[in-house]
Every structure is written in C-alpha cells, then in structure tokens.
Amino acid sequence: MQTTNTYFDHFLPYIKMLPSPELLQKKELLHPRFLLEKSEILDMYYAPHNEYINKHAQIVIVGITPGWTQMKLAFQEAKARLDRGDSIDQVLKGAKMAARFAGTMRKHLIEMLDECEVNKVFGLHSCRMLFDPSYDGLHTTSVIKYPVFKHGKNYTGYAPSIDRSPLLEKFAYHVFPEEIKAIEHDVLVIPLGQCVNDVIKHLIRSRRMAAVHCLFGFPHPSGSNGHRKQQWRARKSELISLVKDYDKKVRGGG
Numbered sequence: 207m208q209t210t211n212t213y214f215d216h217f218l219p220y221i222k223m224l225p226s227p228e229l230l231q232k233k234e235l236l237h238p239r240f241l242l243e244k245s246e247i248l249d250m251y252y253a254p255h256n257e258y259i260n261k262h263a264q265i266v267i268v269g270i271t272p273g274w275t276q277m278k279l280a281f282q283e284a285k286a287r288l289d290r291g292d293s294i295d296q297v298l299k300g301a302k303m304a305a306r307f308a309g310t311m312r313k314h315l316i317e318m319l320d321e322c323e324v325n326k327v328f329g330l331h332s333c334r335m336l337f338d339p340s341y342d343g344l345h346t347t348s349v350i351k352y353p354v355f356k357h358g359k360n361y362t363g364y365a366p367s368i369d370r371s372p373l374l375e376k377f378a379y380h381v382f383p384e385e386i387k388a389i390e391h392d393v394l395v396i397p398l399g400q401c402v403n404d405v406i407k408h409l410i411r412s413r414r415m416a417a418v419h420c421l422f423g424f425p426h427p428s429g430s431n432g433h434r435k436q437q438w439r440a441r442k443s444e445l446i447s448l449v450k451d452y453d454k455k456v457r458g459g460g
Contacts, residue, residue: 213242214298217252220289227282227289229364232274232358235281242352245373248361250354255280255305256347257298259388263345264328265336266389267315267396268406269307269384270426271350274420275362282304303339306346307427314427315398318438322445324394327453334352338446345393349378349405361432378405383415392456394419394449399426419452422446 221240228412235251242250255274283304287297307315319325319333328343330336354361354374355419368374370454382405388396395418397403403422409415425437425443453459 213252214254214257214294217254217310219366221254221281221284221286222379224281226284227286227344230282231287235275235277235354236358244375245357245371246366246458248354248360248366248373250350250352250373251277253277253280253301253305253353254284254298256351258302259347259385260342260345261388261390262342263389263393264343264391265324266345266347266386266393267307267398268349269346269398270401271348271361271364272305272353272354274353275309276307277353278447279308279312302346306337311427311430314429314434318425318427319396321402321438322442324396324449326459327394327449327459347382347391349382349402350374351381351385358396363399364424368401368405379409379414386415386418392419394421394452394456396421398424399428402426417449419456421448 217240220459224234228308229281236249240252242252244250253276255276257274280301284301287300306312316333316337319336325331325333325335328336335341349368350361356365366374368378395406397420398408403420403424406415406420407422410417423441425434425441427434450459
C-alpha cells in the first residue's frame with residue numbers, strides 16, 4: 207500500500223475535533239470545514255478513505271464517486287483509530303477497508319463478480335474474500351476521488367454529466383488516470399456502470415490512460431439502479447467471456 211496523503215494533513219486537526227464515531231451525522235461532515243470545492247449545484251467534500259493506493263493490486267474496482275454511506279463509515283473508522291492512537295498509515299488503511307463499496311452495494315457486487323467467475327480466476331472461494339482485510343489484491347477507487355453531492359444528495363454521474371463540469375472533469379480525466387498509473391500489475395479493471403465505462407473509454411482513446419483489461423458493461427451494483435438485474439441478464443455472457451479472456455491472456459489460464 208502507498209499513502210498519497212493528499213489532503214489528510216490539512217484535515218487531521220478537524221477529524222480529531224469530531225464527536226465520537228457513533229454520533230457522526232451529516233451536520234458534522236457535510237460541513238464547510240470539510241468542503242474541498244464548490245461548483246454551481248455541486249459540492250465536493252473530503253473523506254479519508256481514498257488516500258491509500260494499493261500499488262500491488264490485481265483487481266481494481268472503480269465507482270463514480272463515494273456516497274454518503276462510504277463517507278460516514280470512513281470518518282467513523284478514522285476517528286475511532288485516531289482516538290486509540292493508531293499510526294496515520296493504520297488510520298488511512300482502516301478507513302479504506304471500512305468504507306469500500308460498503309452496504310448492500312457490496313453484496314450485489316460480490317454476487318455479480320462470482321457469477322461471472324472472477325473468484326475462480328483469482329483462486330478465491332468467493333469474491334467476498336476480496337474485501338477481507340487480509341487480502342491484498344484489491345484496490346477500490348472512483349473516477350471522482352472524493353464525495354460529490356448535488357443539492358445534498360449523492361451525485362450519480364448525470365445532470366450535470368462529467369464532461370460538462372470543470373470540477374468533475376479535473377478529477378475524472380486527470381487525477382484518476384494518475385492513480386491507475388501508480389498500480390504496478392497488469393490488473394483487471396471493473397468499471398461500475400455506464401458513466402464509469404464512458405470515462406475509462408475516453409481516457410484510453412485520448413491516450414491519457416494505457417489500454418487495460420476492463421469488464422466494460424458491468425452494471426452499477428447500487429440498489430438505486432432499478433435496471434441492474436435486467437442489465438446483468440443482458441450482459442452476463444459477455445462479461446464471463448471477458449473474464450476468461452483476461453485469465454487466458456494475463457494469468458495463463460486455460
């Protein structure tokens with residue numbers, strides 16, 4: 207793991223000032239002291255869980271932007287670890303482990319990954335093991351690194367679209383590809399949803415990002431994606447083929 211520590215030093219005193227982890231609510235975290243940038247109807251806030259980059263990852267799962275649930279869990283874990291005197295590296299790693307695609311989204315994600323046999327390629331009983339703290343082959347991230355809210359609600363990738371917002375463009379088309387470059391292995395990239403698909407395809411076409419093995423067409427696992435099951439049924443066979451192709455070309459599978 208590598209700590210990027212981009213903003214953490216600045217926000218550390220404010221995190222230490224927060225109330226007990228179980229008491230954290232939006233009024234403490236969606237607060238001007240944690241506001242990174244504001245652009246028209248969008249607000250971007252700091253959260254401590256994307257300061258870690260797993261340079262040795264074999265699988266990279268990419269979302270749009272962290273949501274409120276992930277943001278809250280990251281702050282809760284960071285605060286708890288600071289209160290008990292953990293090192294900065296332990297704080298940031300713990301925040302990452304606690305928050306990555308947490309909630310029902312993680313359950314749906316694991317189910318789909320297992321159904322397209324990603325677990326078999328990496329020798330896992332289930333992709334549930336990807337999220338075990340002892341497993342070091344996973345890196346999770348977002349094309350927009352920090353939580354973005356539109357009128358106080360999770361930004362979903364549209365209205366405005368990424369390419370119509372200078373703030374979002376900066377993170378998706380400049381910050382995100384630099385993060386991917388820092389990962390050493392020939393990884394399997396899993397973009398969640400059409401918005402993330404479009405960003406990565408644009409980056410590859412414009413040569414801002416090297417061609418990588420991607421499961422393009424993977425549905426976003428959020429429960430708010432009402433078309434998730436229909437999208438999954440339509441794309442499952444193609445995704446299984448992409449996984450097998452990756453296994454054969456990169457990992458030497460049969």
